[in-house]
Amino acid sequence: MTINRGRTALITGISGQDGSYLAELLLTEGYVVHGIVRHTSSLIANTSRLDTVYQDPHETGRRLFLHKGDVTDAGMMVNLIRDIRPDEIYNLAAQSHVRVSFDLPEYTANVTALGAIRLLEAVRASGIDTRIYQASTSEMFGTTAPPQDENTRFHPRSPYGVAKVYAHWATVNYRESYGMFAVNGISFNHESPRRGETFVTRKITRAVARIAAGLEQKVYLGNLDAVRDWGYAPEYVEAMWRMLRHDEPVDYVIATGRAATVRDFAEAAFSHAGLDWREHVAHDERYERPAEVPELVGDPAKIEREIGWKARVHWDELARIMVDADRKALPGGA
Numbered sequence: 480m481t482i483n484r485g486r487t488a489l490i491t492g493i494s495g496q497d498g499s500y501l502a503e504l505l506l507t508e509g510y511v512v513h514g515i516v517r518h519t520s521s522l523i524a525n526t527s528r529l530d531t532v533y534q535d536p537h538e539t540g541r542r543l544f545l546h547k548g549d550v551t552d553a554g555m556m557v558n559l560i561r562d563i564r565p566d567e568i569y570n571l572a573a574q575s576h577v578r579v580s581f582d583l584p585e586y587t588a589n590v591t592a593l594g595a596i597r598l599l600e601a602v603r604a605s606g607i608d609t610r611i612y613q614a615s616t617s618e619m620f621g622t623t624a625p626p627q628d629e630n631t632r633f634h635p636r637s638p639y640g641v642a643k644v645y646a647h648w649a650t651v652n653y654r655e656s657y658g659m660f661a662v663n664g665i666s667f668n669h670e671s672p673r674r675g676e677t678f679v680t681r682k683i684t685r686a687v688a689r690i691a692a693g694l695e696q697k698v699y700l701g702n703l704d705a706v707r708d709w710g711y712a713p714e715y716v717e718a719m720w721r722m723l724r725h726d727e728p729v730d731y732v733i734a735t736g737r738a739a740t741v742r743d744f745a746e747a748a749f750s751h752a753g754l755d756w757r758e759h760v761a762h763d764e765r766y767e768r769p770a771e772v773p774e775l776v777g778d779p780a781k782i783e784r785e786i787g788w789k790a791r792v793h794w795d796e797l798a799r800i801m802v803d804a805d806r807k808a809l810p811g812g813a
């Protein structure tokens with residue numbers, strides 16, 4: 480912890496799944512952590528995932544600072560980065576839901592693609608020396624067959640995937656053009672009890688908990704044949720941090736290397752609660768996508784070799800972790 484004391488990090492998307500775990504990690508490592516949170520009409524800010532680390536603004540010696548902002552506002556980003564002068568910046572902010580991106584393609588591009596370029600330009604404008612992590616994604620590989628690694632061709636299949644390809648190449652371009660320490664972590668799907676409730680793993684594990692408690696009977700899903708390489712989010716934020724502490728700015732795939740179908744995940748989650756998934760999973764075509772990404776399985780050999788990071792939790796254990804957490808979270812849950 481002493482080694483990082485005094486280091487300052489800025490996290491966009493700090494209120495999200497990854498942002499909250501990353502904030503916890505960096506605070507544990509001695510950092511001062513700044514995060515951008517969006518304005519909402521109903522809450523002071525959407526900080527429920529940060530409950531364990533939230534510090535009252537009136538506390539002395541505080542190391543977590545939340546700033547109202549939005550990655551669609553360039554001026555705000557320049558001013559904040561100039562004032563904070565962070566040693567490390569993690570760009571996690573995104574409209575990150577693939578299905579939603581088909582309904583909101585322009586908005587998704589503005590946040591997820593242009594948000595990255597605004598951040599890179601804000602760093603240039605403020606003239607600071609900082610290291611930048613861009614949250615790239617396996618969704619960029621789209622239809623290209625697995626196993627996917629750092630050299631695999633991109634063929635995105637959604638407005639979200641297209642936006643992330645733009646942000647990915649912008650990050651490479653600023654590294655090459657201006658010598659910035661700017662890197663892409665090409666993360667495969669990673670989940671946790673803090674996963675948004677409309678992503679498929681969490682949708683399933685929440686349903687398992689509610690069905691086991693007798694609160695509902697069915698969960699409606701789309702394509703059960705999709706294959707995903709699901710890892711555990713707290714481990715993935717450690718990979719992000721270690722990439723920025725690396726000697727060289729290098730892009731890495733972050734993955735477990737093992738995969739399963741949505742059907743397999745549902746079966747594992749239901750059976751962990753003593754239930755038969757076939758009695759509770761029904762199909763609803765509303766959850767199908769105009770274009771699907773059929774199979775994502777990462778090859779994490781490069782990050783294992785060069786950074787020493789290796790996934791420990793795989794999809795079946797993840798299903799159990801998430802079911803246990805969702806059952807515990809219900810009123811009266813054990």
Ligand code: NAP
Binds near residue numbers: 492497517548666670
């Ligand atoms: P998430 O839970 O959806 O969090 C997204 C974060 O971005 C939230 O804090 C959200 O704020 C914030 N945000 C959205 N629009 C914003 C805007 N206009 N200005 C500022 N902040 C904004 O996503 P995640 O799972 O933590 O993923 C983190 C990043 O990694 C994302 O960029 C995602 O695309 C990428 N990624 C994720 C995975 C994965 O499997 N989880 C895999 C590959 C890449 P609110 O809380 O206010 O909504």
Ligand code: GDD
Binds near residue numbers: 669
């Ligand atoms: N969300 C959802 N809801 N997905 C479903 C459903 C359903 O009811 N039924 C089947 N699926 C299938 C989707 O069609 C997809 O093939 C798979 O389950 C996973 O869907 P999501 O959990 O929504 O994740 P994703 O793979 O589309 O995107 C996530 O991972 C990307 C990395 O590959 C997101 O976190 C992205 O932000 C991330 O970049």
